[in-house]
Amino acid sequence: MDTEMEDLTPKTKGIDLAFRNVTVARNSKVILSGISGHARPGELLAIMGPSGAGKTTLLNTLAGRVPMASGEIILGGQLLNKRLKRKIAYVLQQDIFFSNLTLRETLTFVAMIRLPDYVFKEEKMKRLQEIVDTLDLNKCLDTNIGDMWMPGLSGGEKKRASIACELIHDPVIIFLDEPTTGLDSSTTSSLISTLSAYAEKSHKTIVCSIHQPSSQLFFQFHKLLLLSQGQVAYFGETTKVIDHFASLGIPIEEHYNPADFIMEKLKEDEDARVKAVSAMKALQEKYSIAGNMLLSASAEADVPENPSRISTKIRGAVYKIIRKPPASSSNVEVDANITDTGSVHMSLLDLEKPTNDDNKKWPTGFVTQYTQLTIRTFRESQKRILEKMKILENLLICAIVCLIYFQLPRNEETLRDRMGAVFFISAHWGFIPLFDAVTSFPMERVVINKERSAGWYRLSAYYCAKMTSELLLIIIQPTVFVVIAYWVIGLNGIAAFFATLGTVFIDSIAGQSFGLFVGIACMEVSEAMTVSIMLQMGIMLLGGLFTRSLPFWLDWLKYVSFLHYSFHSLMFLEFHEAPPVQCASNRNSSVFLSCREPNITSHTIPSKEVLQYYNVTWNYWQYILPLLFFTIIFRTLGYIVLRFFRKPV
Numbered sequence: 001m002d003t004e005m006e007d008l009t010p011k012t013k014g015i016d017l018a019f020r021n022v023t024v025a026r027n028s029k030v031i032l033s034g035i036s037g038h039a040r041p042g043e044l045l046a047i048m049g050p051s052g053a054g055k056t057t058l059l060n061t062l063a064g065r066v067p068m069a070s071g072e073i074i075l076g077g078q079l080l081n082k083r084l085k086r087k088i089a090y091v092l093q094q095d096i097f098f099s100n101l102t103l104r105e106t107l108t109f110v111a112m113i114r115l116p117d118y119v120f121k122e123e124k125m126k127r128l129q130e131i132v133d134t135l136d137l138n139k140c141l142d143t144n145i146g147d148m149w150m151p152g153l154s155g156g157e158k159k160r161a162s163i164a165c166e167l168i169h170d171p172v173i174i175f176l177d178e179p180t181t182g183l184d185s186s187t188t189s190s191l192i193s194t195l196s197a198y199a200e201k202s203h204k205t206i207v208c209s210i211h212q213p214s215s216q217l218f219f220q221f222h223k224l225l226l227l228s229q230g231q232v233a234y235f236g237e238t239t240k241v242i243d244h245f246a247s248l249g250i251p252i253e254e255h256y257n258p259a260d261f262i263m264e265k266l267k268e269d270e271d272a273r274v275k276a277v278s279a280m281k282a283l284q285e286k287y288s289i290a291g292n293m294l295l296s297a298s299a300e301a302d303v304p305e306n307p308s309r310i311s312t313k314i315r316g317a318v319y320k321i322i323r324k325p326p327a328s329s330s331n332v333e334v335d336a337n338i339t340d341t342g343s344v345h346m347s348l349l350d351l352e353k354p355t356n357d358d359n360k361k362w363p364t365g366f367v368t369q370y371t372q373l374t375i376r377t378f379r380e381s382q383k384r385i386l387e388k389m390k391i392l393e394n395l396l397i398c399a400i401v402c403l404i405y406f407q408l409p410r411n412e413e414t415l416r417d418r419m420g421a422v423f424f425i426s427a428h429w430g431f432i433p434l435f436d437a438v439t440s441f442p443m444e445r446v447v448i449n450k451e452r453s454a455g456w457y458r459l460s461a462y463y464c465a466k467m468t469s470e471l472l473l474i475i476i477q478p479t480v481f482v483v484i485a486y487w488v489i490g491l492n493g494i495a496a497f498f499a500t501l502g503t504v505f506i507d508s509i510a511g512q513s514f515g516l517f518v519g520i521a522c523m524e525v526s527e528a529m530t531v532s533i534m535l536q537m538g539i540m541l542l543g544g545l546f547t548r549s550l551p552f553w554l555d556w557l558k559y560v561s562f563l564h565y566s567f568h569s570l571m572f573l574e575f576h577e578a579p580p581v582q583c584a585s586n587r588n589s590s591v592f593l594s595c596r597e598p599n600i601t602s603h604t605i606p607s608k609e610v611l612q613y614y615n616v617t618w619n620y621w622q623y624i625l626p627l628l629f630f631t632i633i634f635r636t637l638g639y640i641v642l643r644f645f646r647k648p649v
């Protein structure tokens, strides 16, 4: 893999990362205590430590995703801020994707949306190909990402795909949270080699948390930050760690994997752990650590034999470190002059200065974001909504409905059945999109949150794309259903047919809007399902078929059921200006006045009377406008909840 590294020509060089006295507390528990360290461009820094040591918390904190109780994070000479956060790439431990998109579709979207608008599409695709070559992903470009239910990319390929998504936009610094979890040893080895080579060749700063690498892998990391119970147990060059532990009186046994040895000592030998942590503390207390960490210095100045001698050793290296800069300063200056090794001057102020382009909040404009998100959402939803099983299910339901209501005679005896058929159509096509939205959104939220926290696009662009891209898909299945069932059942004529079709579309869109709102408001699929089933019951009962006369204090509730409007508008279309309904054969038992009237010779019921009998007293638009209003209200509420109450961390 690394042989192809030459192809990759990043436009931006990495920048220095320095962190000092990072302390994080959660629920009055201190998770990280006074963590300091430093990584330079071209370096691969490993954060290692036993489970629960605080690796993920530290990475999240360095990436600006977790608030600190105290401490400083300095990137390229500036305290970490919103603008800098957008230049950080963060590869999460979990690989989060839309599982039914192919890798090519996924990466094309990322390239189009994360590379700035002034880069031509051909250039974006070229950059994408370079990343694909570098990470050896050519073979699986047309494979679905997949998940536990759908076969797709292997674990290693998925991890490389996650890394590819982050490398495309040429970040200045890359964080990876346990990228080797779940990978076999050869995939792990090839991944770490790729990262190490990438850091060196493209001069990027890479920080990566890792559990327990093999010894071969261990030495591929340039630097090591060892955590134990939220404290630093070692920070410095990886090659010096064995000597360092030996100097503390903890020598490694021969032929032992150093990573295994260190982890065992930290986990099982409390004395060794305390010694290691105290040695680091002694260093930190002695010197204010800013741009350069003491042990990286001590590594250059040889490793001290024991903690008590550390200060002498460091003093021997004659470090002049400017003391803690003022907290208010946005440009933190750190000088490290090593007088005995020549004049090594490093001013973090000299590194990357923000350009106008850097200050832009989003990599691409609204139009690009909206277009790309529409394409992606359409592809993703198309595979979900028009899934083979769903099509089959709807065709079967259509067949059952056609069999039950086949060519309903238009008479009083079958009026109830006709009403049932109309109610079924409105309920079915209101609830199918509702449940699709309810079940799919909580899963989609995970992807959206990942992308929102990394600042890929505006929420408004995503939401507009989501609202519009699925419209066409939502109406395909009801169209097929209505086209077949309408004529097989023998509903009202051709003019009412088109109006029925339009009404079913509006019903489906209102149902989807309601489902989307519930899906957005609920955090879990199970919670969303419980809430929607309860609401579905209420909506059904208030729809107009089951309850014709509610207690007066409950009567208003029917007006909040969208089904009430869709059902009544379809009833209106079915009976307004429709062929007459024949009276019951026993006219005396008829519920309609027109049939019971002894002087009237006609044996039919006027549509107006049927509509009145079923309480369909408004005109068509009076039922449709509230449906449109519901759609707008639920979609707006969905946006508000997503924007203000469901913010990603």
Ligand SMILES: Nc1ncnc2c1ncn2[C@@H]1O[C@H](COP(=O)(O)OP(=O)(O)OP(=O)(O)O)[C@@H](O)[C@H]1O
Binding pocket: 026, 027, 029, 031, 049, 050, 051, 052, 053, 054, 055, 056, 057, 058
């Ligand atoms: N919100 C929280 N409230 C309380 N404790 C927390 C919270 N988040 C994390 N912790 C605790 O902080 C410690 C560090 O967690 P973290 O996930 O950073 O460890 P880790 O080193 O990444 O572990 P692993 O290797 O198992 O992933 C753990 O003991 C964890 O239980």
